[in-house]
Amino acid sequence: MPLMYNQDDKHKPPAIQLNNIRFQRGSHTVLKQLSISIPAGQWVAIAGCNGSGKSTLARLINGLLQASSGKIIIHGQPLQQEHIYDVRSQIGYIFASPDDQFIGLTVRDDIAFGLENLCLPREQIEQRIQTYAKLLHLTELLDRHPATLSGGQKQRAALAAVLAMQPSVLILDEATSMLDSHFRDQLLQCLQALHVEQQLTLITISHDIKELSAADRLIMLHDGVILADGKPEDLLIQQQLLKACRLEAPYVLELCKELRLQGIDIGESINEQEVLNKLWALLSSRSPIAIKSAR
Amino acid sequence: MGITFEQVSYRYKERALKQHLALDHIDLSLKTNQFITIVGAPGSGKSTLLQHLNGLLRADHGTIHVLDMVISPSPAKLPKGLNQRIGLVFQYPEQQLFKETIWEDLLYGPLNFDMSKTEAELAAKTAAEFMGLDDLILAKCPYQLSSGQIRKAAIAAVLAAGPEIIVLDEPTASLDASSRLELMTLLHRQCQEQGRTVIVVTHALEEVAPFTDQIIVMDEGTIAFVGKPHELVNRTDLIDKAGLQIPAAYELYAALQKPLRLSKLDHYPSAAELAAVIKAAIS
Numbered sequence: 410m411p412l413m414y415n416q417d418d419k420h421k422p423p424a425i426q427l428n429n430i431r432f433q434r435g436s437h438t439v440l441k442q443l444s445i446s447i448p449a450g451q452w453v454a455i456a457g458c459n460g461s462g463k464s465t466l467a468r469l470i471n472g473l474l475q476a477s478s479g480k481i482i483i484h485g486q487p488l489q490q491e492h493i494y495d496v497r498s499q500i501g502y503i504f505a506s507p508d509d510q511f512i513g514l515t516v517r518d519d520i521a522f523g524l525e526n527l528c529l530p531r532e533q534i535e536q537r538i539q540t541y542a543k544l545l546h547l548t549e550l551l552d553r554h555p556a557t558l559s560g561g562q563k564q565r566a567a568l569a570a571v572l573a574m575q576p577s578v579l580i581l582d583e584a585t586s587m588l589d590s591h592f593r594d595q596l597l598q599c600l601q602a603l604h605v606e607q608q609l610t611l612i613t614i615s616h617d618i619k620e621l622s623a624a625d626r627l628i629m630l631h632d633g634v635i636l637a638d639g640k641p642e643d644l645l646i647q648q649q650l651l652k653a654c655r656l657e658a659p660y661v662l663e664l665c666k667e668l669r670l671q672g673i674d675i676g677e678s679i680n681e682q683e684v685l686n687k688l689w690a691l692l693s694s695r696s697p698i699a700i701k702s703a704r
Numbered sequence: 705m706g707i708t709f710e711q712v713s714y715r716y717k718e719r720a721l722k723q724h725l726a727l728d729h730i731d732l733s734l735k736t737n738q739f740i741t742i743v744g745a746p747g748s749g750k751s752t753l754l755q756h757l758n759g760l761l762r763a764d765h766g767t768i769h770v771l772d773m774v775i776s777p778s779p780a781k782l783p784k785g786l787n788q789r790i791g792l793v794f795q796y797p798e799q800q801l802f803k804e805t806i807w808e809d810l811l812y813g814p815l816n817f818d819m820s821k822t823e824a825e826l827a828a829k830t831a832a833e834f835m836g837l838d839d840l841i842l843a844k845c846p847y848q849l850s851s852g853q854i855r856k857a858a859i860a861a862v863l864a865a866g867p868e869i870i871v872l873d874e875p876t877a878s879l880d881a882s883s884r885l886e887l888m889t890l891l892h893r894q895c896q897e898q899g900r901t902v903i904v905v906t907h908a909l910e911e912v913a914p915f916t917d918q919i920i921v922m923d924e925g926t927i928a929f930v931g932k933p934h935e936l937v938n939r940t941d942l943i944d945k946a947g948l949q950i951p952a953a954y955e956l957y958a959a960l961q962k963p964l965r966l967s968k969l970d971h972y973p974s975a976a977e978l979a980a981v982i983k984a985a986i987s
Contacts, residue, residue: 458880459852505851506796557716559746560795560874561907583851586877589746589907591947616880655882660910660952660975667979673986681952685959692963692986 422485424449424578424610425470430479432465432633439465441633442479449484449577450608452600454621454641457630458655463614464505466630467580470612471500484577498527501576505583507563511555516547516566519555523574541569544599561588568596572603578610579603585620597623618645618659622679629654646677705771707734707757707869707901712766714752726752727763728925734918736771736869736901739892741912741933743905744922744946750905751795753922754871757903758790771868788817791867795874797858801846806837806857809846813865824864831864834890852879859887863894869901870894876911884908888915909933910951914972921946934969953978960985 425447432440440462447453457463468474469481472493481488483496504510513519517538524534542548545565555563564584571579579600585593597620603609615621627641631653637644644650648666651658658666661684665677675687714727726749734740744750755761756768762778769775770790773783794800803809810832814824832842835856846854855875862870872891876884892915894900906912912919913933921929921942929942936942937954953973960966960978964985973981 459850459883508796559751560877561746589947590909590949591944592746594949616884618881652882655880657881657885661956663975664956664978667976668982670976671979671983673979673983681956685956688960688982689963695986 422449423447423482424451424484425612426480426482427466427469428480428482430466430469430476430481432462432469432474433477434465439633440469440476443633443635445628445635445638447610447612449610450604451626452604452611452613452624454624454627455612455614455630456616456621456627456654456656457636458653461630461654462633463630464582467502467582467612467614470578470580471497471502473502498574499577501571501574501579503564503568503571503579503581503584505586507560507567508555510567510570511563514554515552516542516555516558516569517551519566520570520573523570527574537573537575541573544572545569546595561592564588565592565596575607576609578612580612580614582614583616584613585615585617593617593620616656618656618679621645621656642679645679706736706769707771708732708769709753709756710767710769712756712763712768714756714761714763716752725925727756730766730925730927732920732927732930734920734930737895737899738901738917739895739912739915740901740903741906741909741916741919742903742922743907743909743919743948744928746947748922748946749925750922751873752925754792754873754903754905757869757871758792759786760792788813788865789867790869790871791862791865793859793862793870793872793875795877797855798846800858801854801861804845805843806846806849806860807832807842809857809861810842810864813861817865827864827866828860831860834863835860836886852883855879856883856887867900869903871903873905874907875904876906876908884911888912891915907947909948913951913953914974932971934971937969 423446427443427445430440430443455463465474469476472488486492488496511519512522520538520541521534524537542551545568547565547569550558550562555566558566585596588596600611604611613620613624621627622641622645624641627639627644628635629637629644629650636653637650646662648658659679661681662677662679665675665684668675678684709730709732712727712730713725715725742750752761756763757770759775759782764777767774767776773786801809803812810828811824814827819827837856837860841853876887879887888911891902895902904912916933918930919933919936920927923945929936929939937950943950957969957973957978966981966985
């Protein structure tokens with residue numbers, strides 16, 4: 410029985426609704442009768458091993474792929490061929506490999522491309538280029554050709570181009586895999602701010618525990634079905650779920666497990682500070698003076 | 705035999721206006737049969753350095769000694785066997801698979817490096833098994849594979865040619881976490897069991913710290929640090945600049961060191977090891 414997500418924000422209309430979605434590729438059923446409802450403004454992380462159907466799911470949502478059966482409703486509008494462009498204009502999609510989405514000859518052109526297609530006035534285009542270039546630390550790279558950028562810089566340029574179009578839903582398909590932890594943290598903070606301030610609905614596909622735990626909700630896919638759907642902090646401490654999704658237990662969770670084997674039970678957590686706090690509490694109860702002076 | 709860079713400089717032609725050199729008079733000496741990690745901020749010269757190892761990029765100045773070969777700036781000829789002895793796995797593995805099936809791709813290297821058909825097939829088979837690629841995958845075209853499978857195939861194709869040094873640019877990007885650990889373990893085995901030198905460019909210190917013998921930090925085309933991973937932990941200036949994150953193992957150890965009067969760290973502590981240390985300290 411999969412764990413079901415207990416939503417606090419049930420009254421909000423769903424931004425994305427998938428009803429009994431099945432996706433067949435040749436003889437292989439990639440997604441099997443999947444039903445998910447994502448309220449507007451929610452940050453959903455999707456985890457699963459390579460080939461579990463994560464990217465297929467994301468591509469179905471913005472109409473890059475068509476479901477074999479079932480219904481997809483985006484902001485109350487069924488995803489059908491006739492209004493696929495309306496839907497796509499609301500959904501930003503960042504691919505794992507940024508090279509897949511460059512069009513312009515410079516970073517500036519690339520950001521401008523989507524905006525020109527939205528028929529925005531010139532001043533507004535320039536204003537958005539400056540805003541999003543600044544947000545993603547690209548100002549100095551605006552006149553560079555995308556091919557001369559490093560992997561991380563390319564990914565930020567791709568992100569700026571999509572964010573500048575101000576979509577209501579943003580899908581990041583392993584988009585941080587090329588970024589170093591410094592920029593990944595910055596990007597997570599930036600996403601967090603957009604999510605809170607602009608009620609941006611976010612879908613992030615990732616293998617990174619830190620990224621997964623930043624979301625409001627985590628859906629774990631395995632072999633085309635939902636294995637678990639709940640709060641990241643509740644799911645990511647479950648070894649069998651981590652194993653099924655081929656996620657590596659974070660060091661701190663391993664430490665909790667090893668400590669229990671040593672007879673020190675401080676529960677389970679993926680948060681380093683929480684574990685340290687529990688250890689402090691345990692230590693101070695044993696030798697309060699030494700700990701106080703050391704800290 | 706080792707790897708030595710002597711005053712190696714390189715500037716990208718299309719970035720001629722840029723002030724700094726991609727490689728700025730690099731002096732570096734590394735032992736072989738090690739697991740070597742290279743880290744650094746984006747644009748610090750990591751990938752540029754790697755591509756000098758097998759002659760994909762040629763230095764403007766300086767000499768590189770790799771194994772018993774010498775790479776001098778062009779127009780000097782590249783040493784014979786360089787491409788076979790030093791295998792390079794690109795950041796985007798789909799760029800290096802070009803045959804119709806993965807199996808043909810795996811055979812391509814060995815056949816071009818003058819192995820007989822039987823030898824080539826054996827080398828390809830061994831590499832495929834090592835990377836966990838089954839017959840079903842081997843029969844497929846690269847475009848039918850997931851990004852993780854493509855990466856494994858690209859690594860297998862390089863291993864099949866039997867390089868003495870295997871160089872990988874961000875090999876774990878787009879792999880799931882278990883595959884990342886698996887890959888690092890496999891590469892570490894290549895190093896320990898086969899005596900190969902593994903050089904990995906990454907930004908995920910956490911993934912490589914347990915395996916790394918030597919870590920190199922690059923900064924604006926220069927070498928800012930060479931040493932063991934645990935020696936890097938206190939260099940917060942370098943860690944911040946290179947955009948790295950200190951692995952949880954080091955962070956937790958550092959937080960506990962003073963209150964528990966733990967000894968100075970001299971290697972990567974596994975979770976079991978740290979738990980035992982905590983237990984010993986508080987009982």
